[in-house]
Amino acid sequence: MKPAAFDYLRAATTSEALEALAQQGGDARVLAGGQSLMAMLNMRLAKPKLLVDIMRIKELRRIERQKDAVVIGASVRQAELLAWPALAEALPLVALALPWVGHMQTRSRGTVCGSLAHADPSAEMPLTLVALGGEVLLRSAKRRRRVAAKDFFAGMMLTARADDELIEGISLPIARDGRFAFREVARRHGDFAIVACAAMKTSSGVRLAVGGVADVPTARDWPRLDGTALDDALNAFAYELGARDDVHATARYRRDLVRMIGRDLIGEVLQ
Amino acid sequence: MTRLNSNARHAVRFTLNGKPVEAEAEPRMLLSDFLRHQLGATGTHVGCEHGVCGACTVIVDGMLTRSCLTLAAQVDGCEIRTVEGLAPSADRLGVLQQAFRRNHALQCGFCTAGILMSLDHYLGENPAPTEAGIRDLLSGHLCRCTGYTPIIQAALEAAAQLASPTKETSDA
Known part of the structure; x- marks a missing residue:
């Protein structure tokens, strides 16, 4: 359980990091907090030739409130975002979901x-x-480009990021009098989710997003639904996600969770 | 920009429990191994080596840190605290350590160093902790001996004692 050998580069500026990624391409990995990557390295599931440490790049350590969005830089730690005083008001869904990410010791x-x-x-x-x-x-x-969330996740542990690209940050829309709900089922708090769901009220109805079932987190929008129409919509969605049996849970249990949690959360946000 | 070559050892310097230390490490060396093998600070234990068990938890620049998910090279210039820094002197245990002893909050002791560091950090930030808060914190640690209940008891007792620091309840 020790990583294979790699060169280590401590970048002081974004351009240094980008230069290294341009030269080394797919043989380089970006090291930020290391809470996922280091485990992959220790288990030798990843064997890069170069690690580019971006945590000392000052310009990436920013939480910036713009008119309609909050930009979170690449080296902002989860605990730092949790401690951001405006979080609950500007990004209420993040405030609900972030405490479920790992443990205090990894956040x-x-x-x-x-x-x-x-x-x-x-x-x-x-x-x-x-x-x-x-x-x-x-x-x-x-170059710089912005990729929408639904186009960014390409599959299990696969993203639209090219080998020479750095995730500089993300932009999240600021909540406008929205209602949000989040719930997760895991073996223990902090473990990987068997199913996690987020729901929000939208201008035309409601949105439910589900993680832990399909290869990528998936969102679905509906007009205001209730009763059997909602049950049918949730059941169809649960099947479309293509749940599989694995060591943690059966496909059927996952579909059950999507139907039940989905119904609860939609009820909460449409109250 | 600093680039460290994979097949050479490089000097790593940081402050360990208030004292400056220096040793050499390949870029791939984990902080947990650097502490134990290069510096001889074997109080930090190594369990799962992929961030799950929490035995190797230390404090880096005031942040709880899995030392097995951290490279020695990453913490160059940082301030690190480990379990060796908890006791006020060589013959006296700290308040939290005494509470662990009184409450049998350890049996085999393998997980204890990490749990002590987490609790030391947590009690510093939350002087009046709740049982729920401590349970949430302990979800980041695995203990296969105690069932956690004595650990929670010890943490609450230590917090109460730290809130009224005059009482010494053990000579340990």
């Missing part, structure tokens, strides 16, 4: 963007990004 080091880069299908931050319809801000030595 203190792990970054918000690192969790997105890792793209575990059961992780809470990817689910939150998809539920809110946020954007990922990608940058390479040559």
Whole structure:
């Protein structure tokens, strides 16, 4: 359980990090808080030739409130975002979901963007990004681009990030008198979710986003539904997510959770 | 920019429990191994080596940190606290450690160093903790001996004692 050998680069500026990624391409991995990547390295599931440590890049350590969105830089730790005084008011869904990310001992080091880069299908931050319809801000030595949450997650632990790109940050829309709900079922608090759901009221009805079932967190919008129409919609959604049996839970149990939690949360936000 | 080559050892310096330390490490060396093998600070234990068990938890610049999920190279220049820094002197245990002893909050002791560091940090920030808060904190640690109940008892007792620091209830 020791990592294979790699070069270690401590970048002082974003351009240094981008330059290294441009040169080394797919043989390089970006190291932020390390709470996902270091475990992958220790188990040798990842064997990069170069680690680019971005945690001492000052310009990436920012939580910036803009008119309609909050931009969270790549080196903002989960605990730092949790402690941001405006969190509950500007990003209420993040305030609900973030305490479910890992444990206090990992949130203190792990970054918000690192969790997105890792793209575990059961992780809470990817689910939150998809539920809110946020954007990922990608940058390479040559260009910058913004990718919508639903296009960013390409599969289990796969994202739209190119080898030479750095996730500079994310942009999350600020809540406008919205109602939000989040719930997760896991073996223990802090373990990976068997099913996690986020719901929010939208202008036309309601949105439910589900993690832990499909390969990527998936959101669905409905007009205001209730009674059997809601049951039918949730049942169809639960099947469309393509749940599989695994060591943690059966596919049927996952579908049950989507139907039950989905109904509860939608009831909560449409109250 | 600092680039450390994979096949060489490089000097790593930081402050360990208030004292400056220095040793050499390859870039891939984990902080847990650096503490134990290079510095001989074997109070920090190594359990699962992928961030799940919490035995290797230390404090880096005031942040609870899994030392097995941290490279020695990452903490160059940082301030690190480990279980060796908890006792006020070589012949006296700290308040939290005494409470662990009184309450049988350890049996085999393998997980204890990490739990002590988490609780030391937590009680510093939450001088009047609740049982629920302590349970939430302990979800980041695995203990296979105690069933956690004596650990929670010890933490609450230590918090109460720290709130009224005059009483010494043990010579341990």
